[in-house]
Amino acid sequence: MAATVLAATATARTGAAHAVPRSGKGPDIGILLYDGYTLLDPTGPAEVLSRLPDATVTMIAEKRGAVRTDTGDVAMVAERSIAEVDRLDVLLIPGGGNRGTIGAMNNEPLLSWIREIHRHSRWTTSVCTGSIILAAAGLLKGRQATTYWASADYLQSTFDVTYLPQRYVRSGKVITAAGVSAGVDMALHLASLMAGEDTARAIQLAIEYDPHPPFDSGNAADADARLKEHALQLLAASQV
Amino acid sequence: MAATVLAATATARTGAAHAVPRSGKGPDIGILLYDGYTLLDPTGPAEVLSRLPDATVTMIAEKRGAVRTDTGDVAMVAERSIAEVDRLDVLLIPGGGNRGTIGAMNNEPLLSWIREIHRHSRWTTSVCTGSIILAAAGLLKGRQATTYWASADYLQSTFDVTYLPQRYVRSGKVITAAGVSAGVDMALHLASLMAGEDTARAIQLAIEYDPHPPFDSGNAADADARLKEHALQLLAASQV
Numbered sequence: 001m002a003a004t005v006l007a008a009t010a011t012a013r014t015g016a017a018h019a020v021p022r023s024g025k026g027p028d029i030g031i032l033l034y035d036g037y038t039l040l041d042p043t044g045p046a047e048v049l050s051r052l053p054d055a056t057v058t059m060i061a062e063k064r065g066a067v068r069t070d071t072g073d074v075a076m077v078a079e080r081s082i083a084e085v086d087r088l089d090v091l092l093i094p095g096g097g098n099r100g101t102i103g104a105m106n107n108e109p110l111l112s113w114i115r116e117i118h119r120h121s122r123w124t125t126s127v128c129t130g131s132i133i134l135a136a137a138g139l140l141k142g143r144q145a146t147t148y149w150a151s152a153d154y155l156q157s158t159f160d161v162t163y164l165p166q167r168y169v170r171s172g173k174v175i176t177a178a179g180v181s182a183g184v185d186m187a188l189h190l191a192s193l194m195a196g197e198d199t200a201r202a203i204q205l206a207i208e209y210d211p212h213p214p215f216d217s218g219n220a221a222d223a224d225a226r227l228k229e230h231a232l233q234l235l236a237a238s239q240v
Numbered sequence: 241m242a243a244t245v246l247a248a249t250a251t252a253r254t255g256a257a258h259a260v261p262r263s264g265k266g267p268d269i270g271i272l273l274y275d276g277y278t279l280l281d282p283t284g285p286a287e288v289l290s291r292l293p294d295a296t297v298t299m300i301a302e303k304r305g306a307v308r309t310d311t312g313d314v315a316m317v318a319e320r321s322i323a324e325v326d327r328l329d330v331l332l333i334p335g336g337g338n339r340g341t342i343g344a345m346n347n348e349p350l351l352s353w354i355r356e357i358h359r360h361s362r363w364t365t366s367v368c369t370g371s372i373i374l375a376a377a378g379l380l381k382g383r384q385a386t387t388y389w390a391s392a393d394y395l396q397s398t399f400d401v402t403y404l405p406q407r408y409v410r411s412g413k414v415i416t417a418a419g420v421s422a423g424v425d426m427a428l429h430l431a432s433l434m435a436g437e438d439t440a441r442a443i444q445l446a447i448e449y450d451p452h453p454p455f456d457s458g459n460a461a462d463a464d465a466r467l468k469e470h471a472l473q474l475l476a477a478s479q480v
Contacts, residue, residue, distance in 0.1 A: 005341045005372055006390045006472065040287035040447065043314075047280035047420065050311045051474045057313045066306075066317050071290045073297045074283075077306050077315040101245045128448075132245055149448055150246045167452045179448030180287065181424065189454045201457035202470035207280065208368075208389055208419030210458030211451035212407045214429045217441035218450030230442035232246065234291045 026054025027194060030088040030117070033059050033067040033078050034110065036100020036239075040180050041127040042076070045092055048187035051203045052195050060085055062110060070097035072240035082113040090190070091117045095128025095148060095180070097239040105136035115139065123190060124174050127183035131176040135159040143171040148179040149220035150232060165221060181218070184209065266294025267434060270328040270357070273299050273307040273318050274350065276340020276479075280420050281367040282316070285332055288427035291443045292435050300325055302350060310337035312480035322353040330430070331357045335368025335388060335420070337479040345376035355379065363430060364414050367423035371416040375399040383411040388419040389460035390472060405461060421458070424449065 029049050031042045042059065050057045061067045061078030068075045093114065095101060104110055114137045118124045126134050131147040132155055134140050144162045146169045147155045156163045168177040168186035177186035188209070192200035217227060269289050271282045282299065290297045301307045301318030308315045333354065335341060344350055354377045358364045366374050371387040372395055374380050384402045386409045387395045396403045408417040408426035417426035428449070432440035457467060 005338050005369055005394050006388065038287070039283050043279050043283035046314060047278070050313060051478045053474070053477065057311065059314060071297065073290060074286060074299060075317040077317060098245055129245055148246065154245050181447050181449040181451065184421065185452050185454060192454065198470065199474070201455045202467055202474055204453060204455050204457045205460060205463055205467055206471040206475050207421050208458055208460065209421040209453055211421065211453065212425050213444060213449055213451065214425060214432065215441045215444050217444045218448055220445060220448065223445055227442055227445055230438065231446040234293070234439070234442055235446050237293065238291045
């Protein structure tokens with residue numbers, strides 16, 4: 001059996017893993033999990049940001065242990081509780097279904113922790129309805145932001161936020177991403193802010209992110225009412 | 241606090257979650273986790289396929305419990321062991337780093353389980369170097385397939401496989417996807433084969449998949465040697 005499945009350049013083959021040890025000196029990236037988050041919201045950005053030099057990506061929740069997604073089928077492990085984390089370079093809040101998002105935005109200890117981490121973070125970020133949780137924590141006041149397409153009216157009418165229909169929106173040190181898959185685009189942008197464009201471009205190649213969606217139906221601005229209803233029905237039916 | 245964060249059509253608001261219960265009558269989708277898999281490989285397709293009507297997505301591993309990714313930072317929970325699963329409608333094998341991929345392709349009980357599931361599956365699929373694990377199990381013999389860009393030479397020179405540099409390649413009931421992020425494109429294609437184009441288009445909108453990568457560096461065919469080396473160095477350095 002061959003020793004190397006991936007083609008490797010001389011540098012990589014002779015031990016870049018050792019030459020650039022995981023020192024813990026790189027950015028500390030924390031992703032908040034809560035019951036009912038949407039799986040791709042944390043995992044897309046985690047995939048990108050984990051390739052930043054010396055980065056550590058930690059899944060965090062109110063308590064350590066398995067935290068289930070909106071479908072109830074899948075769980076990721078929270079390695080740290082919020083009580084164990086008081087500083088992060090990057091905080092990311094994923095979105096969830098109605099139940100998960102509403103649960104998080106009514107969870108005062110969680111919101112209080114988010115505010116505290118935000119005070120010292122380099123970057124505070126969200127994916128999908130995660131921006132509504134940031135807004136509930138009071139962190140989007142007077143800002144421009146984005147969110148899941150079906151939540152845009154809610155975000156704008158409930159909080160002092162200007163919604164922009166973009167893949168991601170930067171406002172100071174806060175970066176919000178649109179729905180679910182937009183976290184990957186946002187994370188690559190964030191990677192370029194943190195480590196430069198060369199590194200971000202290399203990460204994009206590392207995850208072979210040359211997207212070719214089989215359909216052109218991903219933008220709500222181009223979708224008719226029937227397609228939007230169908231999408232929301234599938235979401236509602238798949239969630240517990 | 242508002243009861244509904246997501247805009248919802250009349251149908252969805254009045255309880256599509258109950259009108260279309262999670263009956264267990266939809267497709268049984270199983271994703272094999274092994275030590276050192278790459279996080280986005282299982283989670284991108286899981287996000288898409290979990291929205292198929294009545295679908296169940298189960299993470300499966302040699303043993304139940306937490307299974308760590310290639311970076312060592314993140315773990316998902318395997319809900320079932322391979323001994324507990326003898327039939328699946330869809331089997332998905334994610335890719336991993338060198339250590340994870342080589343570990344899986346040398347794990348005879350795992351390969352034997354893959355072969356057994358494949359005998360009865362409707363679809364047998366892979367993402368990234370997962371196709372090398374399928375090849376090691378003998379399931380790609382004489383087929384066209386794709387894999388991670390840096391593993392293409394290895395796949396083609398080691399097994400009786402014709403590599404195609406596409407986002408995904410269908411060969412009978414086997415569908416292989418290119419690296420990491422390509423699993424999302426493949427899963428949408430698979431969703432259209434399983435549930436029709438209307439449903440697949442609605443799922444694409446449900447995950448707001450209208451990708452706008454900030455750079456154009458995701459295709460290895462357009463990358464120069466320096467960028468490829470940089471990408472492989474970042475991967476090697478981020479893996480344990």
